[in-house]
Amino acid sequence: MDFYLTYILSAIGLFSFSALFALFGVYAERKVSAFIQDRLGPTETGKFGTLQTFADILKLVQKELIIPAAADKLLFILAPGIIFVAVYLGFAALPWAPGLVPSKLNLGLYYFFAIISVETLGILMAGWGSNNKYSILGAMRSIAQIISYEIPAGFALISVVMIAQTLNLQDIATQQGILATEKIKFLGYWDVTTTGGVLSWNIFRAPHLIIAFVIYFISSLAESNRAPFDIPEAESELVSGFHTEYSGLRFGLIFLAEYSMMFLVSMVGAILFLGAWNTPLPNIGPVHLATWTTGTAWGILWIGLKSFALVGVQMWIRWTLPRLRVDQLMNLCWKVLTPLAFVCMLLSGIWRLWLM
Amino acid sequence: MIKNAFNGFITAWKGLALTIRHLFASNAKRTVIPVSDDNYFKKLEGTNTIQYPAQKLPIPEVGRYQLDVEIDDCIVCDLCAKICPVDCIDIESIKATEAIGQTSDGTTKRLYAAKFDIDMAKCMYCGLCTIVCPTECITMTNLYDKSVFDISKLTYQFSDMTPEDAAEKKQLFEKQQAEKQAAKLAAMQKKEGGA
Numbered sequence: 001m002d003f004y005l006t007y008i009l010s011a012i013g014l015f016s017f018s019a020l021f022a023l024f025g026v027y028a029e030r031k032v033s034a035f036i037q038d039r040l041g042p043t044e045t046g047k048f049g050t051l052q053t054f055a056d057i058l059k060l061v062q063k064e065l066i067i068p069a070a071a072d073k074l075l076f077i078l079a080p081g082i083i084f085v086a087v088y089l090g091f092a093a094l095p096w097a098p099g100l101v102p103s104k105l106n107l108g109l110y111y112f113f114a115i116i117s118v119e120t121l122g123i124l125m126a127g128w129g130s131n132n133k134y135s136i137l138g139a140m141r142s143i144a145q146i147i148s149y150e151i152p153a154g155f156a157l158i159s160v161v162m163i164a165q166t167l168n169l170q171d172i173a174t175q176q177g178i179l180a181t182e183k184i185k186f187l188g189y190w191d192v193t194t195t196g197g198v199l200s201w202n203i204f205r206a207p208h209l210i211i212a213f214v215i216y217f218i219s220s221l222a223e224s225n226r227a228p229f230d231i232p233e234a235e236s237e238l239v240s241g242f243h244t245e246y247s248g249l250r251f252g253l254i255f256l257a258e259y260s261m262m263f264l265v266s267m268v269g270a271i272l273f274l275g276a277w278n279t280p281l282p283n284i285g286p287v288h289l290a291t292w293t294t295g296t297a298w299g300i301l302w303i304g305l306k307s308f309a310l311v312g313v314q315m316w317i318r319w320t321l322p323r324l325r326v327d328q329l330m331n332l333c334w335k336v337l338t339p340l341a342f343v344c345m346l347l348s349g350i351w352r353l354w355l356m
Numbered sequence: 357m358i359k360n361a362f363n364g365f366i367t368a369w370k371g372l373a374l375t376i377r378h379l380f381a382s383n384a385k386r387t388v389i390p391v392s393d394d395n396y397f398k399k400l401e402g403t404n405t406i407q408y409p410a411q412k413l414p415i416p417e418v419g420r421y422q423l424d425v426e427i428d429d430c431i432v433c434d435l436c437a438k439i440c441p442v443d444c445i446d447i448e449s450i451k452a453t454e455a456i457g458q459t460s461d462g463t464t465k466r467l468y469a470a471k472f473d474i475d476m477a478k479c480m481y482c483g484l485c486t487i488v489c490p491t492e493c494i495t496m497t498n499l500y501d502k503s504v505f506d507i508s509k510l511t512y513q514f515s516d517m518t519p520e521d522a523a524e525k526k527q528l529f530e531k532q533q534a535e536k537q538a539a540k541l542a543a544m545q546k547k548e549g550g551a
Contacts, residue, residue, distance in 0.1 A: 036375045040405045320375040321368060336361045 010102045014091045022259035023053045029315050036319045063248035068131060071245065075129030080246065080253040083122035087260045089115045094267055095170040097277050097299025098179060108169035109157060112268060113150075116223065119261070120146045123232070123242050126254070130245035138241025141326065142232030146223050148333045153219035155341035156212040159348040160272045163206050163356070173271055176201050177278030178290045185356065196290035197282025201275035206355075208347040213273040215341050217310070220265035222329070224258065227318035231326060266310035270303060274310075277303040390414040420481055421500035423474050425514040429459040429493035432467035436485035436494050444478035445485060446471060450525050453532045459491045470522040472514040477507060 027042070027050065034041030042049025067076055092115075093108035095101040105111050120143050127139020164172045174180060178196035186192045187207060192199040203209045222229035233241040243254045270276060277299030281289035293302075324332070386403055388411045389396055406413060415421075437445040448471035455464045485494050504510055517525075 032379065035379050035381075038378055038381070038404045040403050040407070043407070316372060316375060316379070320371045332364075335357065 014102065015088065018088060018091065018260040018263070019256060021263050022256045023057065025259040025262065025311065026056070026255075027053045028312075029318075032312070032315045033319045036316075057252065060252045061249060063251075065248045065250060066245075068245050070131040072129040072131065075125040076245070077129075077250075079122050079126035079129055080250040080257075081122075082125060083119055084253045084257040084260070086115055086118035086122060087257045087264060089118075090264045091260075093169055094264075094271060095173045095276060096303055097296040098174070098294070100296055100299065101170045104168070104170060106166075106168050109161065109167045109172070109272075112169070113154065113157065116261070116264070117146070117150065119257070126246070127242040130242070132245050134238045134240075135242050135244050138232045138234070138238045138244070141234075141238075142225060142242060144326075145225075145229060145232065145329060148330060149219040149222035149229075149337075152215050152333060152337035152341040153223065155338070155345050156216040156219065157272065159212045159341070159344040160202060160209060162345065162348040162352055163202065163209065165352075169268075169271055169276075172202075173276030173278070176205070176275040178283065178294060179278075189355070192282070195282045195284075196278065196294075198275070198280040199282055201273070201278070201280075203273050206348065206351045208344055208351070209273060211340060212344040212348075213269065215337050215344065216269055216273070217313075218332075218337060220269060221314060221317065222333070224261040224265055224314075226262065226314055228321040228324050229329060230318075230323055231329060234323065262311050262314055263307055266314065267303065267307040269310055270306035274306050275302075386411070388413055415498045415500075417498050418495060419498040419500070420483055420496050422476060422497050422502060423479065423485070423512070424495055424497045425472060425474070426493040426495075427469060427472060427514050427516055429461070429491045430469055430472065430514075431459060431463055431465050431491055432469045432472075433490060435488045435490065439484045439488045441482060441484065442478050442480050444475040446473040446475070450522060451529050452525065453528050459493070461491055463491055468517060468522065468525050469515045470517055470525075473511050474514070475511045476502065477510040 030052070031041040031049075033039075042052035045052045045055050067073055090112050092103045093101070093105045093111050123142045123146075124139050127135045127137075127142075130136070160172070161167060164175055166172060166175075175182065175184065177200055178194060180193055180200065182193075183191060184193045184200045184205060186199045186204055190199075198204065203213055221227075225232050232238075233243075238244070243251060246254060279290050279293040279298060279302055281293055283290045386406060388406060390413065432447060432449040434447050434449065437443075437447045447469060450468040450470050452466050452468055455466055456468070457465050459465060481496070483496055486492075486496055502510070
């Protein structure tokens with residue numbers, strides 16, 4: 001019976017983490033955008049406006065749940081739940097530290113990739129169920145975009161899997177540090193199995209994975225509907241896309257899903273390319289920095305820092321680059337990223353065969 | 357194609373470099389200086405936000421905001437009400453029986469202002485009324501933050517006459533008119549009788 005308790009506790013832990021992260025993320029986003037634009041952002045609620053998002057969510061909870069008269073009620077009500085649950089389930093397979101993973105799945109990466117695609121379904125349900133032209137336009141754009149960008153993202157991930165030879169995310173994480181059971185080579189020739197640190201991360205084990213990482217990062221922006229790929233929301237054209245008709249907690253759930261998705265894709269990027277929970281500090285001679293900074297608490301710290309850094313980059317990009325047009329979006333996906341991802345996959349095969 | 361993609365990355369990086377500079381640039385509070393200051397447009401450092409109730413941009417005393425009437429200087433000529441494009445000034449005048457004093461610039465006042473209402477909710481802040489005013493008693497001030505809970509509070513009443521006062525003055529004037537009329541009539545009758 002004990003393991004049921006563990007399951008429930010880890011589920012609650014992950015949920016409260018994603019909720020807290022969303023609160024923090026919204027605050028961070030508002031501050032980052034403000035500073036980028038030489039403004040101040042929230043300042044009045046709490047010290048430096050830190051309580052602003054709590055006040056916002058309090059307001060959101062009190063709002064009336066409006067269902068448009070012409071809406072498809074079942075789809076409309078179910079959609080936010082499906083969107084959030086799809087993102088939330090993605091966390092199940094992601095390792096946080098050595099030996100600390102909610103679910104030890106052999107097909108972890110495959111599962112992650114499959115489960116976040118379910119979000120698309122929720123978005124389509126929201127768009128269709130709202131019975132609103134802006135919502136359905138946003139939903140259709142979102143689906144076209146997410147499905148298209150899954151191809152370069154998928155091939156970028158496959159090029160990692162070819163190097164790592166496993167789909168288990170915990171195994172992929174273990175390979176990128178001093179706990180690795182196999183021989184790890186920096187750039188294919190320098191054995192860094194005992195040195196660890198930044199040298200054994202996947203992007204340095206096989207340098208073409210840097211390109212794969214960039215491809216994955218761009219695609220992950222598109223999959224989480226973030227600027228510059230936010231055409232499904234496109235405030236200036238579509239009001240706010242598929243969630244135009246949502247109010248109160250349902251809107252809150254969609255918002256929560258968006259920020260959880262940001263963290264989720266960043267965390268997967270960190271796990272696959274940036275050494276997961278492994279420390280960036282290498283062992284140098286007698287100074288065993290890597291050994292000292294490896295452990296459960298350290299692992300959570302490192303993966304957290306790496307993911308937050310990537311989320312920060314996502315925000316930075318959002319407040320810099322203008323939105324792409326639909327045709328530009330598809331051009332980038334099919335004519336640039338997809339061929340590049342194929343090249344990465346090919347290079348991975350060659351690298352695996354000749355250099356590892 | 358490759359050149360295009362490469363160019364895309366280069367230009368994106370340029371933009372990102374610009375924003376990251378601003379992200380870590382000084383977040384010093386803005387020092388508020390008036391627009392007339394020489395350095396006003398040269399201030400590029402720090403935040404741009406004016407934290408309004410705490411900080412206020414200095415404006416000249418005769419700005420172009422709320423209207424104000426110095427009713428003692430008003431000769432109730434009604435020019436402002438006539439020129440107003442949105443008809444937000446409502447004046448009711450009563451003729452006085454005699455000259456009732458002088459304004460500060462020496463013009464003789466011959467009319468009482470029974471009513472001098474300005475509906476600031478209607479006002480379009482064109483300032484025409486201040487231009488036509490012969491005694492310069494209607495001016496625009498530097499007050500702009502005016503929020504009220506009741507829209508009728510936005511109708512400013514500048515007349516200092518009570519309704520009783522006004523009624524009395526009206527009666528006086530009517531009495532004088534009647535006396536004048538009577539005198540005129542008497543004079544005419546006398547003239548006719550004399551002829």
